[in-house]
Amino acid sequence: MTTPDGASDVKIHVQDLxxxxxxxxxxxxxxTMDIYAHQINVLFGPSGGGKSTMLRTLNRLNDQADVAxxxxxxxxxxxxxLARDYDVTQLRRxxxxxxxxxxxxxxxxxENVIYGLRLAGVKDPATLDAAVERALKQAVLWxxxxxxxxxxxxxxxxxxxxxxxxxxxxxxxxxxIMLDEPTSGLDPISTFKVERTLQDLKQDxxxxxxxxxxxxxxxxxxxxxxxxxxxxxxxxPGRQVFTAPKNKRTEEYITGRFG
Amino acid sequence: MTEDQPSSSGIGAAQGVATSxxxxxxxxxxxxxxxxxxxxxxxxxxxxxxxxxIFAFLIREGLPAFVRVPLxxxxxxxxxxIEGYFGLLPLIAGSLIVTVGAALIALPLGVATAIxxxxxxxxxxxxxxxxxxxxxxxIPSVVIGFIGMLVIxxxxxxxxxxxxxLTAFTGIVLLAWMALPTVVSVVxxxxxxxxxxxxxxxxxxxxSRWQTIAKIVVPAGKSGILTAxxxxxxxxxxxxxxxxxxxxxxxxxxxxxxxxFQPARTMTATIAAxxxxxxxxxxxxxxxxxxxxxxFVITFAINMAAAMVVFRRTKRxxxxxx
Numbered sequence: 001m002t003t004p005d006g007a008s009d010v011k012i013h014v015q016d017l018x019x020x021x022x023x024x025x026x027x028x029x030x031x032t033m034d035i036y037a038h039q040i041n042v043l044f045g046p047s048g049g050g051k052s053t054m055l056r057t058l059n060r061l062n063d064q065a066d067v068a069x070x071x072x073x074x075x076x077x078x079x080x081x082l083a084r085d086y087d088v089t090q091l092r093r094x095x096x097x098x099x100x101x102x103x104x105x106x107x108x109x110x111e112n113v114i115y116g117l118r119l120a121g122v123k124d125p126a127t128l129d130a131a132v133e134r135a136l137k138q139a140v141l142w143x144x145x146x147x148x149x150x151x152x153x154x155x156x157x158x159x160x161x162x163x164x165x166x167x168x169x170x171x172x173x174x175x176x177i178m179l180d181e182p183t184s185g186l187d188p189i190s191t192f193k194v195e196r197t198l199q200d201l202k203q204d205x206x207x208x209x210x211x212x213x214x215x216x217x218x219x220x221x222x223x224x225x226x227x228x229x230x231x232x233x234x235x236x237p238g239r240q241v242f243t244a245p246k247n248k249r250t251e252e253y254i255t256g257r258f259g
Numbered sequence: 260m261t262e263d264q265p266s267s268s269g270i271g272a273a274q275g276v277a278t279s280x281x282x283x284x285x286x287x288x289x290x291x292x293x294x295x296x297x298x299x300x301x302x303x304x305x306x307x308x309x310x311x312x313i314f315a316f317l318i319r320e321g322l323p324a325f326v327r328v329p330l331x332x333x334x335x336x337x338x339x340x341i342e343g344y345f346g347l348l349p350l351i352a353g354s355l356i357v358t359v360g361a362a363l364i365a366l367p368l369g370v371a372t373a374i375x376x377x378x379x380x381x382x383x384x385x386x387x388x389x390x391x392x393x394x395x396x397x398i399p400s401v402v403i404g405f406i407g408m409l410v411i412x413x414x415x416x417x418x419x420x421x422x423x424x425l426t427a428f429t430g431i432v433l434l435a436w437m438a439l440p441t442v443v444s445v446v447x448x449x450x451x452x453x454x455x456x457x458x459x460x461x462x463x464x465x466x467s468r469w470q471t472i473a474k475i476v477v478p479a480g481k482s483g484i485l486t487a488x489x490x491x492x493x494x495x496x497x498x499x500x501x502x503x504x505x506x507x508x509x510x511x512x513x514x515x516x517x518x519x520f521q522p523a524r525t526m527t528a529t530i531a532a533x534x535x536x537x538x539x540x541x542x543x544x545x546x547x548x549x550x551x552x553x554x555f556v557i558t559f560a561i562n563m564a565a566a567m568v569v570f571r572r573t574k575r576x577x578x579x580x581x
Contacts, residue, residue: 061459093465103460106479116464165460172464 011037011176011206012058017072019053021065027053031072031232033225035176040198040207042221042238044214045253049227051210055178058208059095060088076176093120096169100181100212102161104153109145112153112164116172131171139167140197159190166197176206184212195220214254218242226250317555321548328546338510338524340533340543349510350550353427353523354557357506358496360431360519361438365491368435369442370477370484376443377450378472389447396440404504407433412505419520425507427523433501438491445490449483450476482568489565493558499527508532526554 012035019028028050035041043051056062058074060081074081081091093116105112113132114122122128132149136142141163145156153164162182169177179198183191198207198220211217217224221238226247234247245251252258325333328345335346376388407429416424453476461471477484507522510529530547537544 059463061462064459064462089465089467092463097463099456099459101456103454103456105457105460105475119464119466119470168464 009037010034011077012208013073013075013078015073015075017054017057017074018070019050019057019062019067020069022068023066027230028057029230033232033235035206035208036223037206038202038204039222040202040209040220040238042217042224043208043210043227044217044221044224045227045233046258048229050230051227052180054227055097055180055208055210057082058176058178059092059097060086061092061097063088093172094174095176095178096172096174097178097180098162098165098169098182100184102158102165102185104156104161104164107153108150109153109156109164110149113167113171115168120172135167135171136164138170138197138201139163140193141167157190159186159193162186162190163194163197166194170201170205174205176208177201179207179209181210181212183216191216214256218254226253228253314555317548317552320545321552322545324542324545324549327542333546333549336512338529340546343542345542345546346512347546347550347553349512350524350526350529351553352512353506353510354496354525354527354554356427356513356519356523357430357434357502357525358492360427361434361495362488362492364431364435365438365442365495366488369439369487369491370446372439372443373446373450374472374477377447378468378476389444392440392443392447396444398437400437400498400500401504403433403437404501407501407505421520423507423522425505425522427506427513427519427521430502430506430523430525431519433505434495434498437498437501438495441494442487442491445487446480446484449480449487452483453479485568486565489561489568493561493565496554496558496561497527499525499531503528503531526550530554 014031014033014035017028017031018026020026031050031054043054045051053062056065057070058081062070070082072082076091076094080086105115107115110132113135114128117128117131122131133142133146136145141160144160145151148155153161156164162185166177166179166182183194186194195216198209201207202222209220211220218238221242223236224238224241225235226233226241226245226249228249234241234245234250236246241250242254245254324345332345333347335344336348337344337346338349372392376385376392380388411433412424412429414424415421415426415429457475457479458471461475462468466474502525506524506528508524508528509522510524511518511521513519513521513523530550533543534547537547
């Protein structure tokens with residue numbers, strides 16, 4: 001395991017990113033930070049801080065929203081993904097996302113997992129079978145549902161659905177996995193399973209997560225970034241941010257003075 | 260049969276009323292509270308009772324037809340009531356052809372229009388189009404029939420080079436036009452309730468906007484689209500005025516698919532045209548009620564099917580919540 005001490009590679013570099021929505025709210029201002037490969041990068045802070053906007057800007061889902069103005073650069077492996085002619089479909093396959101509420105598609109478990117692959121044009125049944133097994137194992141779901149892959153995805157419990165959505169992203173073998181409060185609707189046992197899964201996944205993937213609590217952020221962060229009202233207040237190795245924060249507001253938030 | 264007829268034929272309000280009045284009684288509130296509860300209960304029950312009465316009346320007046328006229332005659336292809344031929348087949352065929360034809364046109368067009376309004380155009384255009392479509396749904400059928408007689412019928416006669424423009428096909432087109440706003444409106448509502456997260460999940464997997472619509476949004480709204488179809492069909496099969504004005508009203512059993520370009524007569528038009536001139540209590544009178552009964556059974560079956568689809572959807576929704 002790499003230590004979060006700057007030895008790891010930068011996967012995504014964000015430079016002076018600002019995003020404003022058309023209703024006048026400025027959602028992100030002057031964000032400059034790095035997201036490290038094979039690390040768990042955590043974005044935390046009170047709601048309305050711009051964490052989700054950050055994730056959705058990274059895979060250009062925000063193109064769908066009422067974005068009035070956007071400036072700055074996001075470099076994925078050195079390439080600016082905010083460029084107008086950048087291939088968004090390809091980008092979204094490289095940056096998988098899992099939402100707060102699991103969104104199984106209205107079809108069987110098996111079809112859910114291979115959905116992205118089918119879209120990408122993969123047809124060979126053996127390849128698909130292998131991908132399903134690999135993705136479900138990575139999402140620590142395989143043992144629970146291996147014998148009922150044909151069932152409707154809605155028959156799963158909430159925690160299983162969330163891991164199914166994770167598996168669906170993993171099946172595409174993205175480079176970065178982004179998770180937006182993936183455990184907010186889950187019980188502690190499922191939450192524990194997801195968190196443990198992330199620790200395994202970071203060997204192969206870059207992980208960018210918005211946790212649903214400060215405690216969770218402190219538990220899993222290799223790198224932590226504190227967002228407050230659209231600004232990046234502090235950013236650094238998780239251990240330092242959560243034990244010796246440099247900024248007073250970070251400390252106040254972590255110790256529960258506000259939030 | 261008679262008992263569960265009204266409750267499942269779409270008066271879900273009555274069931275809702277029953278539960279809510281029970282709920283209101285539980286805390287046994289003030290007098291006004293109880294009076295209101297009781298009033299709502301009476302309204303609900305009387306609606307159910309009225310439907311039961313209508314059904315009972317239809318049976319009472321319609322059943323004698325099956326006694327007076329042999330079944331072989333009712334199932335024959337000739338409808339000449341004055342001469343004692345009461346073959347229902349041409350009327351049933353007329354209704355089915357016109358209805359199915361209208362549904363075949365209205366459903367794809369309606370779903371496509373709904374997708375266009377719900378998914379493609381910007382919000383401001385949608386805010387204009389949606390109310391316009393809903394206003395279209397309110398055009399009285401006699402007005403549509405009037406436009407049909409004056410514009411469509413002569414146009415079809417010339418364009419298709421047929422002896423008369425009063426054909427089953429004319430009825431199909433006008434009924435489709437009538438059903439279209441209903442279908443569009445209902446399907447648009449359904450697509451609107453498909454969670455935004457579904458679309459984002461699709462986009463996040465690298466789907467194009469069109470793939471997201473075709474493979475996620477529409478399948479997710481499938482049961483709602485079926486309901487829209489049922490509503491459209493229900494409206495079309497019960498429609499009287501428009502079809503009476505434009506289909507030519509010749510009760511003949513079609514023998515080839517091209518017969519849709521011939522005049523046809525529906526069950527509804529038959530009842531409307533002949534009921535006024537018939538002697539009460541005569542065989543003809545009872546047969547007309549038998550036609551009404553047949554129509555009732557058909558629409559009931561359609562409503563029933565729609566209700567079952569909706570029921571299945573709520574059950575799935577409940578599962579999703581758990």
